[in-house]
Amino acid sequence: MAPEDKLNQPDGVIEHDGLLWKPKEGATSSVEEFLAARALCIELHDDADWNPWVLNDRAKDLERAQQIMGEWTRAEPGHRPMTKKQIDAMMARQDREFKARQAADRERCDRDRLRYDQSASMRGCLCSNISLGWSSNCMKLPDCAMAHAFRQWTRADALNRWPNTTAPSHS
Numbered sequence: 001m002a003p004e005d006k007l008n009q010p011d012g013v014i015e016h017d018g019l020l021w022k023p024k025e026g027a028t029s030s031v032e033e034f035l036a037a038r039a040l041c042i043e044l045h046d047d048a049d050w051n052p053w054v055l056n057d058r059a060k061d062l063e064r065a066q067q068i069m070g071e072w073t074r075a076e077p078g079h080r081p082m083t084k085k086q087i088d089a090m091m092a093r094q095d096r097e098f099k100a101r102q103a104a105d106r107e108r109c110d111r112d113r114l115r116y117d118q119s120a121s122m123r124g125c126l127c128s129n130i131s132l133g134w135s136s137n138c139m140k141l142p143d144c145a146m147a148h149a150f151r152q153w154t155r156a157d158a159l160n161r162w163p164n165t166t167a168p169s170h171s
Helices: 003-007 032-049 059-069 084-115 118-124 145-160
Strands: 014-016 021-022 072-074
Touching: 014 032, 032 059
Parallel strands: none
Antiparallel strands: 014 021, 021 072
8 A cells, every 4th residue: 555545544544464444333442452452363363373272261362352353344445355155165265276286295295206216215324223332222313314413413522512521432
């Protein structure tokens, strides 16, 4: 939205994150309360992706924020919220697109699996399944990168970090 558009907005209309908002008739919340409620709703729903309990833990805050947001409406000329039928159609389209991407990924993995040569891979990773050799019950590290990093740490970094110690013997 151009800066001059902000100047030509009717009273009570605010622009936030590229969207126009206006209070509904009889609204009691301020602009600041609306913006804080909107930010809280977005934050809580984002957090719910990794913490499923956050919506229950903050249910009272979320309910109050939704009440405040319910006092406001979009103010773009001609704006109409999507109907349930439109939302269902949009979600069905997104599901189809996701399944198509998933099928393409599966096909690619199947093609790659046919080309995979385990013996060549093992020859390229000389330190695969090395033994640390600290005891008869020594730990095996199947991950080449981890084994290499651990070996480097025990031989060189240990002496550099703690000069009064010696590296473990690899007998």
